[in-house]
Amino acid sequence: MKRIGFxxxxxxxxxxxxxxxxxxxNVKAFNVQTKESKVFWTGxxxxxxxxxxxxxxxxxxxLNGNKFVSANINIDMxxxxxxxxxxxxxxxxxxxxxxxxxxxxxxxxxxSNFKTTQxxxxxxxxxxxxxxxVKGILSIKGISHEITFPAKLxxxxxxxxxxxxxxxxxxxxxxxxxxxxxxxxLGDNMIHDMFEIKFQLVxxxx
Numbered sequence: 001m002k003r004i005g006f007x008x009x010x011x012x013x014x015x016x017x018x019x020x021x022x023x024x025x026n027v028k029a030f031n032v033q034t035k036e037s038k039v040f041w042t043g044x045x046x047x048x049x050x051x052x053x054x055x056x057x058x059x060x061x062x063l064n065g066n067k068f069v070s071a072n073i074n075i076d077m078x079x080x081x082x083x084x085x086x087x088x089x090x091x092x093x094x095x096x097x098x099x100x101x102x103x104x105x106x107x108x109x110x111x112s113n114f115k116t117t118q119x120x121x122x123x124x125x126x127x128x129x130x131x132x133x134v135k136g137i138l139s140i141k142g143i144s145h146e147i148t149f150p151a152k153l154x155x156x157x158x159x160x161x162x163x164x165x166x167x168x169x170x171x172x173x174x175x176x177x178x179x180x181x182x183x184x185x186l187g188d189n190m191i192h193d194m195f196e197i198k199f200q201l202v203x204x205x206x
Contacts, residue, residue: 025064025065026064026065027062027063027064027069028062028063028064028205029060029061029062029205030060030061030062030063030160030203030204030205031058031059031060031203031204031205031206032056032058032059032060032061032073032201032202032203033159033202033203033204034055034056034057034058034059036202037056037199037200037201037202038053038199038200039053039054039055039056039075039197039198039199040052040053040197040198040199041053041054041080041195041196041197041198042195042196042198043191043192043195044191044192044194044195045178045189045190045191045192046189046190047189049084050082050084050085050094051082051083051084052080052081052082052083052084053080053081053083054075054076054077054079054080054081055075055076055079056073056074056075056076056201057074057075057076057111058074059071059072059073059074059201059203060072060203061160061162061201061203063160067119068116068119068132068153069119070115070116071114071115071116071134071136071162072113072114072115072116073113073114073115073201074111074112074113075111075112075113075114076110076111077099077104077106077109077110077111077112078099078106078110080095080098080099080104080106081095082094082095082098102177103175103177104140104141104175105141108141109140109141109142112138112139112140112141113138113139114136114137114138114139114147115136115137115139116134116135116136117135117136117137117146118134118135118136119132119133119134119135119153120132120133120134120135122150129152130150130151130152130164131151131152131153131154132150132151132152132153133148133149133150133151134148134149134150134151134164135147135148138168138173140173140175141173141174141175143172143173143174145172145173147166147168149164149165149166150164151163151164152164158204158205159202159203159204160201160202160203160204161200161201161202161203162199162200162201162203163199163200163201164197164198164199165196165197165198166196166197167194167195167196167197168194168195168196168197169193169194170193170194170195171193177191178190178191179191179193180192180193181193
């Protein structure tokens with residue numbers, strides 16, 4: 001009986017080893033098309049808000065069959081622009097301030113990054129609604145925190161599209177300028193901690 005048990009055990013080990021060594025099939029890497037993709041930001045304060053865009057440096061979304069495996073997106077922080085201030089001088093002043101150490105410290109940290117850790121399919125999602133919950137790590141100024149947000153992921157012809165709208169608490173990444181959570185008596189100069197990011201990513205297999 002001991003010999004039979006030994007051979008059964010060895011057989012199971014061999015089967016598991018063969019399975020582990022089988023190559024992953026149907027893995028596809030979609031490269032983010034930086035010129036077609038859009039990332040919009042909105043920052044709000046007591047007296048109003050500012051809006052703008054920022055560009056992606058590069059990125060990749062990996063699928064295994066129809067299952068989303070991972071995404072890795074690099075953001076070019078030096079590309080930030082403001083879209084609501086028409087006065088060139090004031091526009092330039094705001095962008096300079098956003099790039100300074102009061103906000104994103106762009107000279108020290110020219111890139112931000114987002115890496116996914118989990119994709120969870122939303123059951124019974126309507127065609128015009130988010131169909132996945134995405135979880136991942138957002139790194140800004142060398143500081144990393146987990147974020148979770150709903151997103152719509154779908155194939156359109158030969159491209160993979162990702163649409164999402166999320167709110168992020170900037171103070172978690174040491175962006176505390178004008179925050180009522182850390183400074184008193186700011187009045188109309190107070191800037192809300194939460195800022196919005198809306199993005200539309202277009203990715204293709206090159």
